[in-house]
Amino acid sequence: MRLRQFLCPECGSRNTAVSREQGSVEYTCHDCRLSIIRRSVRKCPTCGSTDLYYEAGLITGQKYHCKHCDYIGPLVYEEDVEERKRN
Numbered sequence: 833m834r835l836r837q838f839l840c841p842e843c844g845s846r847n848t849a850v851s852r853e854q855g856s857v858e859y860t861c862h863d864c865r866l867s868i869i870r871r872s873v874r875k876c877p878t879c880g881s882t883d884l885y886y887e888a889g890l891i892t893g894q895k896y897h898c899k900h901c902d903y904i905g906p907l908v909y910e911e912d913v914e915e916r917k918r919n
């Protein structure tokens with residue numbers, strides 16, 4: 833695995849690490865213990881809710897179902913969200 837570095841937005845340190853996992857990337861600063869997690873979330877195209885679940889059908893194919901507005905279809909938004917926390 834290749835380690836990459838980034839400039840910490842909080843303390844300016846380069847004593848950092850980037851780790852990739854499926855669907856998300858985590859940036860960690862070893863100096864101030866900041867973690868930034870970036871991931872993409874799926875959103876309903878009609879109401880914007882993230883409360884979606886995935887339905888797999890044999891004939892109809894794969895579809896998303898929104899719990900909020902009852903939208904059913906193959907199209908959803910993907911949006912990147914960023915979450916910061918201190919370890």
Ligand SMILES: [Zn+2]
Nearest residue numbers: 840843861864
């Ligand atoms: Zn830092």
Ligand SMILES: [Zn+2]
Nearest residue numbers: 876879898901
């Ligand atoms: Zn919806």
